[in-house]
Amino acid sequence: MAVNENAELEELIRNATGGAANAPVTEAEPTDEGGGIDFDTLLLVARRSLLWLVLLIGLGLTGAWLFLRYTKPVYQSSSLLKIDEKTEAGALGLGGALGSGVDNQQSINKLSGEVELIKSNIIYRRLRDSLDLNVNYYAEGTVLESELYGLSPFKVEYSGSVIYNTKFNLKFSSPQQVQISYLLGGQEQNTTQAIDKPFQIGGMTLVIQRTINFNQEVLDRSYHFIINDEGAINGYLDRNLLVEIVNPSANTIQISFLEFNPDKARAIVNRIDTVYLQEKLAQKRAASAQTLKFLDQQLNENGQNLERAAENFQDFVRRTKTYDVRSSVTELKAQVEKLNDERLALEEKRVLLSDLTSRVERGNITTREDLTVEQSIPGLATLADPQLSQQLGDLNGLLLDLRRVERSNRETTEAVKSRQDRIAYAKDNIRQTLLQNQRLLGKQLAKLNEQWNAVNAELQLVPERATEEDRLKRPLALYENTYVMLMGKKADFNIAMAGTTPDFQILSPASLPAAPISPVRLMVYAIGLASGIALGLGLMAVRYLMHNTVTNVRELERATTASVLGVIPTYDKEKMAVSKLVVDKSPKSAISESIRSIRTNLDFISSAKKKRLISVTSTISGEGKTFVSVNLGGIIALSEQRVVILDLDMRKPKVNIAFGAENIKGISTILIEKHGVMECIQHTSIPTLDFISAGPTPPNPSELIISPKFDEMLTELHQVYDVILIDTPPVGLVTDGILIMRKADIPIYIVRANYSKKAFLKNINKVIRANNFTRLCTVLNDARASGLYGYGYGYGYGYGYGQGYYEETKPVESTLTRLRKRFS
Template sequence: MAAKEETELEEMIRNAGGMEAEEKEDAGDGLDITTLLQVARKSLPWIALLIALGLTGSWLFLRYTKPVYQSSSVIKIDERTEAGVLGMGSIGGAVEKRQELANLSGEVELIKSNLIYRRLKDSLALDVNYYVEGTVLESELYKRSPFKVEYAIKDPAFYNRKLNVNFLSPTQFRLSYLEAKEEISGDYIVGQPINIPGISLKLTTDSSFFDASALEAQFYFVILDDGSVNGYLNRNISVEIVNPEAHTVQIAFADFNPLKAQDIVNKIDTVYLQEKLAQKKEASDKSLRFLGEQTDVTNDKLQQAEDNLQSFARENKTYDVRGDAATVINKIADQEEKRQELLQRQSLLEDLSRLVEQDQITSNEDSTVAQSIPGLAELEDNRLMQEIEALNNQQWDLRRVLRSYKETTEAVKQRRVQLDFTKNTIRRLLDQNKELLQEQVNKMNRQRDELSAKLAGLPEKATQQARLQRPFELYEKTYVSLINRELEFRIGQAGTTADFQILSPASLPSAPISPVRAMVYAIGLAGGIVLGLGLIAVRYFLHDTVTNTRELERMTSAALLGVIPTYDKEKMTVSKLVVDKNPKSAISESIRSIRTNLDFIGSARKKRIISVTSTVSGEGKTFVTVNLGGIIALSEQRVIILDLDMRKPKVNLAFGTENVRGISTILIEKHTVEECIQHTDIPTLDFISAGPTPPNPSELILNPKFDELLAELHQQYDVILIDTPPVGLVTDGILIMRKADIPLYIVRAGYSKKAFLKNINKLMRTNNFTRLSTILNDASATGLAGYGYGYGYGYGQGYYDEPTPPKGIISRLRQRIS
């Protein structure tokens, strides 16, 4: 019962040990903050260099990039629809409200149109640009050029061509340019006409800017054609609606020269004002012409009616013939007045039909229907008024588009189609109104006939007088109305102002909008930091080898028995016994410390079997075995070293002897143990080499003869040190470790991969190696965690002739980075 409980307890301990090993293995896969900080600390000089390079790149970018300046102004546009101009406020108000945004968009397009550009080019000299070449960049000499050029181009090839000017003296200069990759130059006198095939020039100097420095500078000028100037304006101008509710628009212009940008924005404001005033004057003139024509026609009719009344008065010698016919006459007068209104509406509809049918709209000269007929307010058909207003807006839109586009463009065609559709709608509505008015006129005619029949019995003179009086009064009222309307238009024209205000005129920009120095330097700094962090990440992820005791303890559950520092006394091609040559050296002290730690694992006087293994060849397994055996032997204990790495024996090389016989010949009973034991310079240290390489090393180790060999050696020696094959390559080492009292596992700093440490945890879990301990070999000063020793030694070829120190380019890069 007690034995069963003890077995269960041991099983629980093994399970707990396995779980702890698994946790250690999982923890090794996580982020190692300490290693990351160590890598970051080593990378600080590189990070500082990358940041310096980033800032230097930002400085170079700013040095070789021309700054761009932007000047802007804000204007308020109070654009009114023609419905409001013609007095149709109740009808046009709703339409005007819906079209506010459309009108603002139209004004934006007008500002960016070729019409404004033409006025701008007439006001500013944008066709010739003057430059001076600097050390790095050229500068435009806007309004401060020491010379001016007058030109007449015959060959268009001279447009947009660089023409160099070098002053030889204040009165002489050299002009040069490239023609078919060949430089053509000539010396000329200032102010003298220059006739070159294809171009005529005249260069004059400006005393305000011409000084001694002009004789040393390199100048050139470029003559731009209209297309280049338009392209330059289109690329750099920006017109945006700032607030649709407030009708505000921002006009901005960007250029390398701040003064030029300011002048262009201010000049755009000016030419836009001139264009708006010209448009308003043109609309007023057309309205006045129409009113004048109607006034003349009405005046003629009124004069004729007056003549008729005068003739009647002369013939009848009286002005009042009413009598009993007064009541009937009043009715006829009222009826006739209504009839005349209908006839006037018919006339208005006819005039409207005639103007709608005419297609005389051009980009600058023709008026809209609403401008041509100021009496549209007398119509009572709201639908017709809306369509007329739509036609009016489409005519203005078409006029605006024709300023910038040709008739064949798609934008003009679409607006023509919309215009035709609106005209058809208006025709249909006009026909309906004509039919309705004709019916009313016919009805009024019948009523007039009835009243006239009633007057048949009345005195003929009264009837004739009333008939003559009616048109006179009607024409008199119409004439007075037209005179008043014409007077209002003339008063309005006298005080014509543009429908916009400059809220914020353009100012001289003091700082460039591009490049922004702070942003460029911030990008350079951020780029250097990002590259530095990337370098840290790369170095961290390439850091795949064990370098210090902290990593070893963190990633394995095995106890750390000790650390062997780097041995730098000599460069050895094979492992050697070195502790007997200098007992006071750092390496001897470190191995002596390992010997002391072994005493805590097992009693120093007890017979012990110690196996030494590693994951792969080249980690210092043989070196540690030989020197650990030497240190233990120097403590007056009898030690024998067995070389069981029969595939790649190296213990005999450490002692400088041959490998003619050894473990393999003992196990096949070719030699006895006494025949194979070899002595060393240390009296209490012996060894048995591996012997000739057998074809089946694993079978020999499983042979009972091996256990007999260990039992026999136990009788003669206190400690048996076994140099086993690497467990990462063959399984022989695991078989030997099972027979050992203390299995040791060698990890070489800077050589052993971190992935190898998982093999240690796996060995402990699967084979229950509770006493398995690790030794960190070839540790540098940083890997000793407080020791500070240093040594180095080299190894030969690895197991199965693998190169021990990696010599590839990638491997050397990894070593250098880590």
């Protein structure tokens, strides 16, 4: 609609200007015709939308509260398990001992398999058997129902052809009777039965029993229960059970369960841990039994091999008379070294005996009197022969005595000869002793040589025996170690069979959830608040983007090249159905002051001392053109200037209505020369202000305006009046306004705040460029300082397709508009 309206306006302007709007324009286009963000308009839209923002925020918070009120809280209970999976061969340490068939390099990370085991029917079946999941008990609430897990005041036992997954409603009429209703075959069934007594429903036998939670309050509430089949339970567990691998490196698994009842969630997680433990124990016992069977088989085979290896080694020991060849080598080497040391000692003794023999023959036992024989011959002690030492000591004493005697006697003297004889005798005794010792040494050396040869022969056989011993010991040690190891493992697994433990640890057992994971109250309220704010801001953005009317002077200045002559505020002193002269009644009001400001600005544009022709026009009807014309003329007239107002809107005359006068004759009759100018002048309450009404509506207003008679009328009026103020038709609808504006000294263009479209401002620029209106000024009418709308009167022009103008319409204020006014 806005695009069509703008197109029509442009077409009308082109028609009014004779196609001048399409002529080349040498003047540069304005750099800013409303582009960018207008913060004043944005602030105005935000102020007007503040109530909506508050309402939307309240709506968002209300929606959040309703969501929390009608949504069941979901609780999550979790436990953390550490899995230490090992292969059985790796656990036995048999990878290297048993060779092929055992792979100790198998992966120990079987977490994915453990996850599937936990979520398998094996665990689900154990859960159904250990937990009371077959029947769900509920209590009816005002809005929501709540599950009575472990707290139900009654218990149901059933048998026969069970009706699964059907809601059975219960109402206890007394402690002994209960009313039951249910749907069967699409029809509601009702029955009253006694408590603790079996009764039939279809082919199913039911017994309703009271529990310890049954009390008097139960009679005031409604309950229902559902019997679940295996598929329903498995589906329930699949939907709410979550098993995740938390840390593959640490082999940790988290088991989580979602439930509306926190006690039930914790009970299920703890039971899953328990049944998983039991299943793992059963698997380990089965694996242990298979391992024991394998160990018995290996022990039998290894025992036979060990027996054969032991017999072969026994034959070797009998033949070699040793259990350890390498240790005997050390022993033989030690014997050889010992024999070599003994031979060396005997050789030293033999050399010493030879030396003693030489000394005895020479008589050179000692050379000094102050030395003994042992001191003179150090090796004498090694002979360990006290008799020889005694004989040598006696001989040495005789030799010393002989030397003393020879100093004082000759060799022929008896004293010398007797001592020589004794020395000769002593030497003979020593020779016999030395000879005896030499013979003994010879025998000892011969015996040592025999022993050395025997030991050396044994050493020559050691390498061969050592090789044979290693060959026999190798299988013996292998079979013996394996046998001992297998016996130990068998004992360990026999013990494990009695006390098998699972290969996992419960690092964090399931705890009672303190708060629900969904919905999170703070998050829901935050989302509601954010949604309200987002919708409010979105509404502001939409209203700003769809805000296509002029609201303030800034928009007018930014979008038009014409100067702004002034701003007329909203006149809210009284509600006017039509335009009136108000400046004479309220000379001190804001509207009077604003029009005086416009009068002053007009004096700057055109001197007040000369005759002036002022035209007042607008784009469409309803922008306050007549109101401004009447009151601007009144203000100028109050400044002692003679003013006449001409109503050239001959299709829809309004000036006479503003002054409460008749429209029998006027401009139209003057131009057709039916009446004279002076005959049509009408006076007002202001002595210097007159007006000429439009007169009867002619069929050709445009032709009358361009006739020479119109110029003659203006010339005649200039002789009497200082200012001629013309109320022209809207330029966006007819061509008359453009024709009059060309004749005016100061064309004034009226823009009404919150009424005139922003597209009209572009049309103003086109009119200025097409007609070279250098003095065209704009006036912003009905500008509001507060949030109120308009100055109370509603009127408007419009051109019908068959007539001329559209009919006047007065905007009807909605309830929201009135609320907004009150809020502002």
